[in-house]
Amino acid sequence: MEDNMKDTLLSNIKFAYNEALEFIVSMGMIACEEQLLKAAEDYKLEMDPQALSYHKDARARLSPHSYRELQFFFQYNFFHKALDFAFYESICTCPEPQTAEAWINRLEKSPAEKVVAEMVYGVYYDKLDELLEGNDWEIVKKDTRLMAELVARTKPQLDVIEAQGPLLECLAYPEETKLRYMQLLNQFYKDVFSLWKEELKRESEQASQRYEGLFQANPERFIRDINKNEPAVYDVPTTFHVSFFSQVGNHVLFFYAGSSRIAWVIFGIFNDHVFGPAADREKTELFLKAFSDKRRLDFLLLLRNRPHYGQEIASALGITPAAVTYHANFLFFLDLIELKRTDHRLYYHLRMDKLRALLAVTTKVMLDEEPPFK
Known part of the structure; x- marks a missing residue:
């Protein structure tokens, strides 16, 4: 395959x-x-x-x-x-x-x-x-x-x-x-x-x-x-x-x-600069910024339950499809979501492993100690 x-x-x-x-x-x-x-x-x-x-x-x-x-x-x-x-x-x-x-x-x-x-x-x-x-x-x-x-x-x-x-x-x-x-x-x-x-x-x-x-x-x-x-x-x-x-x-x-x-x-032209590896501090700043906008937090919480396609997210959050794309791009930067095709639709999926990893990095940066979970 x-x-x-x-x-x-x-x-x-x-x-x-x-x-x-x-x-x-x-x-x-x-x-x-x-x-x-x-x-x-x-x-x-x-x-x-x-x-x-x-x-x-x-x-x-x-x-x-x-x-x-x-x-x-x-x-x-x-x-x-x-x-x-x-x-x-x-x-x-x-x-x-x-x-x-x-x-x-x-x-x-x-x-x-x-x-x-x-x-x-x-x-x-x-x-x-x-x-x-x-x-x-x-x-x-x-x-x-x-x-x-x-x-x-x-x-x-x-x-x-x-x-x-x-x-x-x-x-x-x-x-x-x-x-x-x-x-x-x-x-x-x-x-x-x-x-x-x-x-x-x-x-x-x-x-x-x-x-x-x-x-x-x-x-x-x-x-x-x-x-x-x-x-x-x-x-x-x-x-x-x-x-x-x-x-x-x-x-x-x-x-x-x-x-x-x-x-x-x-x-x-600079996609590899953004989507490549980032420093821990930089990741932490972006991760915290992701949750400074309630709509992005709601976006992730929505995906925590199950994958959604774009129009579903727009309807659930009361935003436009263009706004879904805008917020999705921010979350893509952090590798928190990914797209997968099912039944001729593209669904946004939450990457729980990446979310846990970013929470771990944030704990390390903010508290200067290793997180209590892996």
Whole structure:
């Protein structure tokens, strides 16, 4: 069984730099800068000086109008894609990496109504049944007027509630929306990204070689320990894009390329720094911080009883699915939880051995003595 899984992973997974993906990630990072700095503070991470320089350079080079447009399309929540989901969909439905310029030219040929429909999906993917009111999404997404009526009647999740008004504007004026986002993409590429793209590619490809080596040496361990995922998830052709701008993260995106299902992983360039071994004191600080937020404590107590899937946790704790992902990432950092697939769903499992080990380390650090249990 282990050999079969190893062969499947080696067959399905490859590493490749997708410039178009890094381009769009970088735009989201600039628009959501305050959110990301807050997340870095929560996780006790320091933003890479080069990434901060990119942020500073972008803010200096963008006109006030371009920055407002960047906010319009990207600002709502970096962890819950909204209007910007349309751009990810356009990039990730192509199975091969693209340059940013090639993707921009390809997007130019895509009908405005199709892109706007993907914006609707991005805002409402976790409330799609409520939005559709019994209608078929494959039919609804072809009818801009019907989508506008449904969007007007349905509030999005709280994480992206502010995207509802702009989305209605896009639905009312799809062709004008296309002119706006094409101008923004071209302008951002010309004024900002093109000046950095060779450096970013070099950083990513160097890290990609290192990660690919770790993956080839032990595919299952790499997926479980550094990608923080269940190996069985990767039963389709998957490309790992090592992202400088993501810094730390494991975002898996599934799409269809024609009739074939494929996946892209936006994989943080510094994942091994966070998911590798940490000093006892550092582990203790993060462990105590994990319980400073009642929702994370409730998260763990929920899993103590039995494994839960994401929507179950969201409902039980009264939070959004994006918030579940946010808190789960924090707990992944400490190896307190893991994902396993059962009946076509991914369930979060509490790792009791890791919890006991962290309690032991905390006792040792706080009391300067060996714990009374092993």
